[in-house]
Amino acid sequence: MSGHPLFARLARIGQRLRQGDRDRPWALDAAVVALAFLLFCLPDLFPGHVEAGGREHRIVLARLPLPQTLALQAGLVLPLLWRRRRPTAAFATIMAVFVLQWSLDVGLRADAALLVALYSLALHGRLRHLAWSCAAMAVAVALVAVAVSGAGLPVGDALFFLFSAATAAVALGIAVRVRRAQLAGLRERAARLEIERDQRSRLATATERARVAREMHDIVGHNLSVIVTLADGGAYAAQANPERGREALLLIGDTSRQALGELRRMLGVLRDQGDQAAEYTPQPGIADLDGLCARIRAAGPQVVYTAAGALDRPDRGVQLMAYRIVQEALTNALKHAGPETRAHVTLTVDAERLRIRVEDTGRPGGPRWHGRTDGYGHGLAGMRERAALYGGTVTAGPVPGAGWTVEAVLDLTPGPDPTSGADPTGAGPTADPGPGAGPGPGAGPDLTPDPTGGPT
Numbered sequence: 193m194s195g196h197p198l199f200a201r202l203a204r205i206g207q208r209l210r211q212g213d214r215d216r217p218w219a220l221d222a223a224v225v226a227l228a229f230l231l232f233c234l235p236d237l238f239p240g241h242v243e244a245g246g247r248e249h250r251i252v253l254a255r256l257p258l259p260q261t262l263a264l265q266a267g268l269v270l271p272l273l274w275r276r277r278r279p280t281a282a283f284a285t286i287m288a289v290f291v292l293q294w295s296l297d298v299g300l301r302a303d304a305a306l307l308v309a310l311y312s313l314a315l316h317g318r319l320r321h322l323a324w325s326c327a328a329m330a331v332a333v334a335l336v337a338v339a340v341s342g343a344g345l346p347v348g349d350a351l352f353f354l355f356s357a358a359t360a361a362v363a364l365g366i367a368v369r370v371r372r373a374q375l376a377g378l379r380e381r382a383a384r385l386e387i388e389r390d391q392r393s394r395l396a397t398a399t400e401r402a403r404v405a406r407e408m409h410d411i412v413g414h415n416l417s418v419i420v421t422l423a424d425g426g427a428y429a430a431q432a433n434p435e436r437g438r439e440a441l442l443l444i445g446d447t448s449r450q451a452l453g454e455l456r457r458m459l460g461v462l463r464d465q466g467d468q469a470a471e472y473t474p475q476p477g478i479a480d481l482d483g484l485c486a487r488i489r490a491a492g493p494q495v496v497y498t499a500a501g502a503l504d505r506p507d508r509g510v511q512l513m514a515y516r517i518v519q520e521a522l523t524n525a526l527k528h529a530g531p532e533t534r535a536h537v538t539l540t541v542d543a544e545r546l547r548i549r550v551e552d553t554g555r556p557g558g559p560r561w562h563g564r565t566d567g568y569g570h571g572l573a574g575m576r577e578r579a580a581l582y583g584g585t586v587t588a589g590p591v592p593g594a595g596w597t598v599e600a601v602l603d604l605t606p607g608p609d610p611t612s613g614a615d616p617t618g619a620g621p622t623a624d625p626g627p628g629a630g631p632g633p634g635a636g637p638d639l640t641p642d643p644t645g646g647p648t
Contacts, residue, residue, distance in 0.1 A: 314365025415451035477511030492531025501541030554594035
């Protein structure tokens, strides 16, 4: 039945009335007073002739002159104007006039305003005031029942009728109050859920942007550093040794094709091509560190790689983390220490920890961090972010004399799956992205000295 046009029309009318009440709240209160005057006051101002014949129970009460009657009616009806703003005061005023009226042995139809005031108090007033008001109402009802019993109406019947009317007014007010509270709670919950949904959406967007930024850093930063170094070396060797220049160009081509392939794979993930998505190569791991060191050696630096322990014990996520940390450290060594530096990579796996140490000799002739003017980068922040995903730590700092050391420790003990929420590798189970070195857009500046000696 809720879909019937009549109910839809009534719902629209109700919405308009509620909107009008919010805009002009005094209009509804004035309408209630006017309606009470028409229904309950006018009949007492123009009483009809008493019908002939007797009644089983006839209540005969005193009548007052017109001015006094109007005054009592005004005292009963006019306080309804503030029944919603000051429900306790309105009820108290009407109750005082009600007691005064019955003390004069006068009955008026406008006494129904007391029930309206009691309903308004139950709906809008404080509950502790309602308890006292109900007690006062009970006393007043008992007095009225005693007053009308002299006309032949049994006290029990009068009490039953009056208490039923008062109980109905209180019950109706409380029911409407509970219903409004439930609706307000539902609206608040809906608004809160909408805010949480928007926050989750913004958080997911920020996380994805950070993941893409880290992936671009890994691909572009590492490969372009190698390409720039090879290009500089090839240009220098082209005149003295053309064969070495040709070899540098071939290495530049291989590195560029590798970077282009990684970019295509990442863009294929972002485009979400479905069945036409590119086929992804396995994520790099500890076994790929030999190839990484070979590419760095091709650019000039001397790299010594030493590994010990069960290298296949860490899972794929930890292996990708180790690969990215070593890649970041070697790239920074090549970029800031130059092609003539020497680097020593040590990787050790034991029962609980995976330890990584990358140490280089720095730029020949002095500390490689000397003369830095381009501020702090995100290299160290990115490595710390990777290690923190597995409860690990990263420390970095200069070595005596020249050079730089990066040490990372990753926890291998069983724990919560870091991929249950956001992917710690920064990619899906088949993609080749990994978290990069940057904390993502919107992150604050990293005030820890960059182990690379500059931004990466």
